[in-house]
Amino acid sequence: SQQGEEDPQALSIQEGENATMNCSYKTSINNLQWYRQNSGRGLVHLILIRSNEREKHSGRLRVTLDTSKKSSSLLITASRAADTASYFCATVSRTGNQFYFGTGTSLTVIP
C-alpha cells in the first residue's frame, strides 16, 4: 500500500503541553497535507507543505517535511481541549492526481 503511516496511533496529553505526530510515506510527492477530523465528521484541512519546503507554520501548528526520509511531523503547541481529534496526513503524488491518507493519530487533550 502507498498509504502513509502515522505515529503514534494515539496520544493523550495535558492541556498546555505540545503534541507531536509523525507521518511516513513511500512514494515521491508533490505536497503533503495535514487534516483534522472530529469524531464522525468530515476532515478539515490544516496546512499544506510542498515538496521543496522544509518547514511551515500556521498559528499553533508547525509542520516539517524531510523528503529524503519520506517523513513529516505536525507539532501542535500549547494544546487545548478543543484540539482533541484525529489528525491525518495526506500525500499528493507528483502528478497531483493520487491522494493517500495516513492511518491517523488520535489526539486526546485532557483539560
Added chain:
Amino acid sequence: DSGVTQTPKHLITATGQRVTLRCSPRSGDLSVYWYQQSLDQGLQFLIQYYNGEERAKGNILERFSAQQFPDLHSELNLSSLELGDSALYFCASSILLGSNEQFFGPGTRLTVL
C-alpha cells in the same frame, strides 16, 4: 461548514442492494473526490472527477461507479452491497485539478445489514 453537501446523512440497507450517494461541491469548485472510511481500512481514496471527467482512480471496486454532472454535482453508486461496504463515505471538492487543499462534506454513513 465547508460548503460541500452530501445526502443522505445515513443510509441503512440490505446486502445485495444498490444505493446512490449524492454530493454537491463548494460553489466554484470543479474537482470532486470520493473517499471511503472504515475502521479496518482507514480513509481510502476512491475516485476523482474534474469538470465532468474522470481524472483519477484509487481503490474503487468494480461494483462501485461514479459520475459528475454538468452542474458539477456528483453521485457515487454502490451496487451488490456487501456487509464490508458499511462505512462512512466522504465527498470532497477543490477548485482545481491536482494538489490543492480539499474541502470535505459531512459524509454519508452507510450501514449494510
